[in-house]
Amino acid sequence: MTGEWLTAWDRSAGARTAAELFRSRFGAEPDGVWSAPGRVNLIGEHTDYNGGLCLPIDLPHRTYVALRRRDDDVLRLVSEREHAMWTGTADQVHPGADLGWAAYAAGVAWALNASSDLAPGVRIAGFDAAVTSCVPYGAGLSSSAALESAVAVALNDVCDLGLGGSDAGRAVLAAACVRAENEIAGAPTGGMDQSSSLRAQPGHALLLDTRDGTVRHVPFDLSAHGLALLVIDTRAEHQLADGQYANRRATCEAAAARLGRATLREIGAGAELEAALAVLSEPGDGEAQTTVKRVRHVVTEIARVEQFVALLDDGRVAEVGPLMDASHVSLRDDYEVSCAELDLAVTVARSSGALGARMTGGGFGGSAIALVEAGSVDRIATEIADAFGEAGFTAPVFLVADASAPADRDTD
Ligand code: GLA
Numbered sequence: 001m002t003g004e005w006l007t008a009w010d011r012s013a014g015a016r017t018a019a020e021l022f023r024s025r026f027g028a029e030p031d032g033v034w035s036a037p038g039r040v041n042l043i044g045e046h047t048d049y050n051g052g053l054c055l056p057i058d059l060p061h062r063t064y065v066a067l068r069r070r071d072d073d074v075l076r077l078v079s080e081r082e083h084a085m086w087t088g089t090a091d092q093v094h095p096g097a098d099l100g101w102a103a104y105a106a107g108v109a110w111a112l113n114a115s116s117d118l119a120p121g122v123r124i125a126g127f128d129a130a131v132t133s134c135v136p137y138g139a140g141l142s143s144s145a146a147l148e149s150a151v152a153v154a155l156n157d158v159c160d161l162g163l164g165g166s167d168a169g170r171a172v173l174a175a176a177c178v179r180a181e182n183e184i185a186g187a188p189t190g191g192m193d194q195s196s197s198l199r200a201q202p203g204h205a206l207l208l209d210t211r212d213g214t215v216r217h218v219p220f221d222l223s224a225h226g227l228a229l230l231v232i233d234t235r236a237e238h239q240l241a242d243g244q245y246a247n248r249r250a251t252c253e254a255a256a257a258r259l260g261r262a263t264l265r266e267i268g269a270g271a272e273l274e275a276a277l278a279v280l281s282e283p284g285d286g287e288a289q290t291t292v293k294r295v296r297h298v299v300t301e302i303a304r305v306e307q308f309v310a311l312l313d314d315g316r317v318a319e320v321g322p323l324m325d326a327s328h329v330s331l332r333d334d335y336e337v338s339c340a341e342l343d344l345a346v347t348v349a350r351s352s353g354a355l356g357a358r359m360t361g362g363g364f365g366g367s368a369i370a371l372v373e374a375g376s377v378d379r380i381a382t383e384i385a386d387a388f389g390e391a392g393f394t395a396p397v398f399l400v401a402d403a404s405a406p407a408d409r410d411t412d
Pocket of ligand 1: 041044045046047048189190191192193308361362363
């Protein structure tokens with residue numbers, strides 16, 4: 001096989017590595033190890049902050065957190081990726097604080113304490129945690145949500161929050177993870193990643209309706225259809241905390257307000273969309289043209305999720321390819337969040353025989369996905385790797401995604 005492949009760690013090995021890191025840095029036994037997956041979104045991109053639909057699956061690649069509860073308010077965090085231990089206290093964790101990567105772990109405790117969903121009198125104090133991960137960082141596969149979600153299920157268990165055993169409880173944990181990311185890490189993302197990591201099911205895609213937070217588990221077993229989902233991490237830099245994501249979100253919210261709607265979800269595709277675009281195209285300047293494109297992407301993308309799910313419900317998974325292709329074109333031309341590396345991965349995947357391909361996640365780099373015949377995974381990956389070499393791009397990294405398990409405890 002050409003190209004670099006990133007296989008997921010075996011879960012017990014991942015848990016052991018986290019526990020060993022904990023022991024070596026803190027000189028004590030953790031209370032346990034918990035892990036949570038990264039995700040890949042099948043379709044429904046940049047819809048989650050517009051009240052729309054999205055359809056992620058959990059990856060077999062997980063972030064492992066060995067954690068021990070403390071009785072004081074001290075937080076100590078280590079990661080195999082960072083040499084230095086992060087040490088602080090709970091009162092240092094607040095919106096506006098510059099906590100670096102610790103925001104994604106400490107922020108979850110802050111958000112849970114700030115939530116009204118904890119039982120009266122319950123408060124999360126300090127903890128020590130050691131983090132290891134095989135979710136690629138900066139690949140648009142939600143390494144940050146995996147860390148938040150692993151910490152959330154760990155705190156749920158060690159503090160007896162009683163939220164891990166039901167979907168309703170997990171929705172509360174996911175909401176806390178989103179607040180950690182939005183308010184403590186300062187990334188204005190929607191809720192897809194954390195919902196996927198906490199609420200998806202193995203063998204299923206998660207149809208998340210972000211208007212009301214409801215989910216439906218849609219059977220998604222590609223191998224039963226002789227298919228596979230190839231994920232191509234383009235290694236092109238992906239950074240959501242910059243202005244591009246926030247700027248698109250603000251454009252969508254302003255457009256919905258101008259149309260007198262709570263969110264763009266309230267606009268139906270077809271005639272309703274055309275009428276909305278006619279309003280938004282005034283006064284005809286560049287800003288209005290940009291708004292038209294952004295809104296067209298969001299509304300048509302939500303419709304594509306509905307069509308994609310209808311095909312899955314009908315057992316016609318091999319027919320979803322054109323929807324993936326259309327999603328990519330819309331993200332590239334209307335939402336303008338693709339890049340040369342993503343476009344090349346998608347183009348070569350298609351010309352090499354993929355049934356459909358698209359960028360996935362926030363964009364501006366990160367990963368693409370291709371739906372392929374199971375027997376052609378290696379050949380298509382090789383053709384993409386060769387094309388990247390010819391274009392002078394950094395070599396991509398590949399993984400194969402099966403719909404895997406959500407955040408949970410690994411060891412006692
Ligand atoms: C990032 C965000 C998500 C979502 C996607 C785009 O992954 O974290 O909330 O908005 O981008 O679909």
